[in-house]
Amino acid sequence: MGSIVAQASEENNATALLMVGMYDITKKSNNTGKMFDPSNPITGFQSKEKQRLAGWHAIIKSGELGNPVAAMIGGSALLFGDLDPDMKDHYPQPDKALGIKLLDSAHNKGVGKASQYLAIAYHVGLSGVEKNQSKAKEYVLGMIKNTLYSENDKLNYLLPMLYALECAFGKNIPKDFACAFELSKWVAEFGKGKYMINGRSYAGLAAALIVQMHEPATGMDLIVKTKENEAISRHYLEISVSEDDALGEQYQALFYEAGVQGFPMDKKRAVYWYEKALNHKYLDEDQNSRYLLVNSLNRARSN
Incomplete structure (x- = not known):
């Protein structure tokens, strides 16, 4: 007592x-x-x-x-x-x-803002903190599990999106597909209607990354292909397209072109979605993606 x-x-x-x-x-x-x-x-x-x-x-x-x-x-x-x-x-x-x-x-008691502060400090090496992106990743995971203070704080979506990509592609930290999936799912579900500086939707990009991780046709196929995972891929493709994301639209075009993921083979629809994907201004800053899209569009038109 x-x-x-x-x-x-x-x-x-x-x-x-x-x-x-x-x-x-x-x-x-x-x-x-x-x-x-x-x-x-x-x-x-x-x-x-x-x-x-x-x-x-x-x-x-x-x-x-x-x-x-x-x-x-x-x-x-x-x-x-x-x-x-x-x-x-x-x-x-x-x-x-x-x-x-x-x-x-x-952070350990569930305060998401503390997780965010530490994630930033370790991500950029702020205030004399030694840069450590593996530690930053753990605090970013804490951000999505803990209570965040403001839904309008773009860092709430930017940091999880950055580390979803890091975990998926392993540029600065070891690949961790479970982490990439967890972070992407959170951003896709809670980042709807939240936009990056270039006007791109956080949710749209995150959802497209999930599709990329689940579908061999995208050239990634990081997740074992099962009926359940096909359904997950289809669900997040719908989110990505609804958020007007170029990558999601590109995948939808690809699926129509190849007749995969439960989509009927339909070249006209493929052309439509490739053209729609090319109509995003933020692709002006990503000429490589624009080039690949143009090639895909020309391929779909010629078949």
Whole structure:
């Protein structure tokens, strides 16, 4: 019984510290640039810098006591607070090791934003963190399993998409098809209507990658061909095409041209989908894909 009470007390302390800390770092000062400090009986005020640092100390302590939100906030401040020279005075003294420790703690307790911060840090080698894409991959997997704070944050879809491609093709990390499939499925289902800078749908590209992993006709065939996997491929092809993705449209054209994946052989439909795929402006930046599509279109027209 005593241990349960002690645990509850520690959790309450962590929550209280987080609340006090957030109050201290966000409270606006009066015109004198100082804040009221009830703990200071002499002047009644302390500098806003002092109160802000006290607030960060409370948040970091709360994170160390196990509050996952405090661990995410404090850890990110310790790790990234000095990135902007104009804002570094608003954050605590950088401490990379403690920042990573707190963020990892929050990640392990289901805070997706902490997973995202660590994924970014290891992906690009940010804030003195040694670049490690294998570690980044693990935190990206954490992002899709944990609770994310904003559905509109494009990094929520960009990082899983990048690592789905990395896992599929093994450019910078070992190939991991299970990882590629898991990340692609998440982006395909939750990234609908979310677009990259070039106007391409995250969901459309992710779904097309799943098709590519399941279908020998695409030249990849990474997944064992079964009736179940054919159904998976067909399902994600529908998503890719519905998201107006050029790669999905190319595969649909190919399936009509070859008469595979349950599609009837239909050259006219193949030509239609090849032409539709070629009508995407973002292919202007990918001349190799455009060249291959033009060749496919000419082949379908000639048969």
